[in-house]
Amino acid sequence: MMTWQRLVAHKTGMLGLVIILLNVSVAFTAPWVATHDPLGMDILNRDAPPSMDHIFGTDDYGRDIFSRVVYGTRISLYISLLSVLVAMVCGIGIGAFSGYYRGWADTVIMRFMDALMSFPAILLAIGIMAVRGGHINNVVIALGVVYTPRFARIVRGSFLSLKEKEFVEAAVAGGNGDLVIIFRHILPNCMAPIIVQATVSLAYAILAEAALSFLGLGAPPPAPSWGNILSDARNFMLDAPWMTIFPGIAITFSVLGFNLLGDALRDVLDPRLK
Amino acid sequence: MVRYIIKRILYIIPTLFIVAFLIFFLVHLIPGDPALVILGEDASPENVKVVRETLGLDKPLYTQFVLWIGKVGMGDFGRSIFTKRPVIDDILERFPVTLVLTTLAMIFSLLIALPPGIYAAVHHNTRKDYTFMFCTILGVSIPGFWLGLMALLFFSVKLGWFPTIGFVPMWEDFFVGFRYMVLPSMTLGLFMAAVVARMIRSSMLEVLRLEYVTHARAKGLGEWKVIGKHALKNAFGPTLTTIGIQYGMLLGGAVITETVFSLPGLGKYLVLSIYSRDYPVVQGCILFFALTYMVINLVVDILYVYFDPRIVYE
């Protein structure tokens, strides 16, 4: 396919893909890549600078930061992938229903989506986390809820324009049921903006998790999420700045990967913008 | 035109109501009891009962909602459980700080973003363009609080250019106040700058391809005039919309920035009141944030008409 070829040729996009694949492989091979137990405390060795034994140094409980960052990859990928998946499924469902059937249901639903979107994302996530309490799956739910309206909007918008097209008329004339039309005919043609939004949301999810952990509302400790590691380290910026650098780089790097890929996809899938 | 504006304003009301409904029940589902937070380890059942009654927490939930929404309509957001002061007073005292922070961040980001964005669009597909794109992507990948703390460490402690703490409102003393706001607003604005830069670049690219630009060039108009008067004006429309939407991100980011830089704004107040379960404050703040966001977008939508009059007829 033309798009695949163009994607592969897109240099920065490929760089992004490489970064993402690197992340994924670290997540899978964490037990082998990590040098220590990420939860193992060693009080006598706390706040140690990077050394041969502890590549990134140790944190305030003597835990090896390198191993924590490695295992943190699992948590960030888990949270970002799952929350975007949740948002996609819900958003596509809502947007498709709304865009296809229109009517008062559409108005009410979209009003609701607008209301959700009028909360700054972080605040909505904070609110949901405060209600549900600290647990990694609650972060997934919170972020999923935050991103759903964005997907819903995109899908609805696409449905509105596509529904009038000829091929839909043809499908209707062919006697296809509504669901078939929605999922087999219209939806595949909206995938482009959905995919782009997905990569954008994946990137934001990692940043959002970091922000929630900074406020104490993310995955509960001692989970080695990057946000938690960074948040723990913020009390050591003057004394042990290395504690912040490594998780910070990990976050920036991963987000960079998703953003680069997302940009490439946008360029490739929507040639007008190139 | 006027009808369009009125329509947009009226649109806000039902949305706001839904938001209020969501907020109220969201907040009241939060576990933990403000009475216990107030009393701490001195909480005995008698003490708790008294405090709860004083706060009106013993009434059924829907009664509390109706009472609250009614008062909100009058502009009474209730009283803070802790300070006993009217919530609206606390909000109005802190809101200007957040507003100044986000507005300055917006201005900084536009200043940082527009020139390179336009430049990159004009020099599309060159090395400069790619470098630019990479920089902007990097800009949106850095966690805000990390950047803030690093900035403090570098610019305040090491270089001593800016103070680490404190706040003087800019309406009291413009230059001193400005100095306190520089680091926080630049930190907050960096993320937005990257987003805006990309947006302006892509809309410019889209516009530069269009026929009337070619036409303008063919007419012999100077390149800068082409870019400035024709392309930019039309490209700015979608950028403006993005700015409106991104303002929501700024409001959210303000929460983090205010915490890092100890600014007495609404975002920090909201987070602190969530920790202490000060329900009326939490509800009032979130409602206020939502309202602000809606108003900003309303303004954006109205301004959009200047850039693209066609929208009125849609």
Place this chain on the structure above:
Amino acid sequence: MRSGMRILVILAVVCMIGFGQGDGLVGAASKRGGEIKVGTNADVSAVDPHVSTSVPNAVVLNHIFEPLVCYGDKLDFVPVLAERWEISSDYKTYTFYLRKNRLFHNGREMVAEDVKYSIERVMDPKTGCPFRSHFGKIESIEVVDKYTVRFHMKESNAGLLSILAYEHPRIAVIPKEEVEKQGGVFNHPVGTGPYAFVEWKPDRYVLVERFEKYQPLPGPMNGMGGARIPYVDKIKFIPIGEKEVATMALLNKEIDFLLQVPFKSVEKFRKEYSKKGIVIEEIPGLAFYQIFFGFKKPITKDVNFRKACAYAIDRDMVAKAATRGYCAVNSSFVAVKNQYHTPYHDTWYKKDIPKAKALLEASGYNGEEVILYTSKKYPMMYDQALAVQSELATLGVKIKLEVVDLPVLIKKFTSGDYQMLSFGLGAKPNPNLAYIVLKMNGFLAENPRMRELMGQASKTLDFETRKKAFEECHRLVYENVPAIGFYNYNYFNAYHSYLKGFKILPTNMPRFWGVWLEK
């Protein structure tokens, strides 16, 4: 020596004594002036003393108000607004004789009527004082004459003095007309203290300035009493949430005084920052951190399990983890620096894994998960929980850490609805107020002897009787292990060396009177 010289020497000695005591006029004048900027870790929640509950409020309000009686440096009762008092032998009547010429910041003299008004305002449910119930034991307050006020208790109660001292400044004496002028909510508080309230800009600072007509009390500075001489003109209390930022602000001289220095920074302060002219002071504190056991849930309600835990945990290790050793290891509810602390209170279990294992088996523990609640809000609370988890793991007990928000933690604590919970208590000069928390986890309900002892201690002010009662209380705690206390941690204050005269207290309540700037 010739007589002339003798006279001169005598004069010189007299002058020195005169100046040494209460700082003679010359000395005082040269020290006056300046503004101190104090970095605290949280903003005040209210400036009305009867509504305020938290420590950040007390830090500020201590400068604005004066109590009837307060705790001195050695935790003795020091008369402040009251010159002396008389207690009836049945502990039902307390008569306070007030000092004369104590002026409110509005210029009016404080009299007995004000005391009656203030305490009644505290007792009024409409005010919303969270500690109202402490004063519920008062039957009535009688104004005997202009400077005498009498408290009639409902029943024999030896605790009134300690309540009045402990709760300060939250039960300050305030003038009625000022409150009424402000419509009932005291937004611009007026007291009799050395500093008067100027303004509170929420989230930014609280500013107080010297009350020119303030008369320091006789005697040296003693706790919250004694001579409180306001040298500096103004004090600004600035809340800074981020600890690193607070340190940065101190280094930048944006604040002069930092109220809490994190343990991990102490070494750096001592070695590096001291070269920049920063002084760091340490004092053993009166506050505690413990792990509580819930008596309502399985396994932790079995004394064998609790004892097993006590045998298994190395308290020094936990103390080191949580405080880096800046503490006094102590498992009694009577703090090490408390006057009631005797060597008996040091009785506790030594780490003994075989004994622990035997007791664990006796309890019927089956390898199930035991939930330990904690919060991340107070680092020590969290750190000790982690350490306990790891210590009990060596015994084979599986601890699951549940990190919750502080309000949720408090709810659990007060309801006793938990197996294990990591918690901290503030300073309790009166041990009765420390032991009373054992009501919440269910221990007191099961232990009538404990209740008896506490009742005994509350009915008298006799030191020996109370001392013995508390020793027995500790014996019961030792035998039943309702909680494992770990340490009384030390407090650290840091400030620039140009700030002179500061003396830290074991309650970490800072005093900025008697302090001057030498710039």
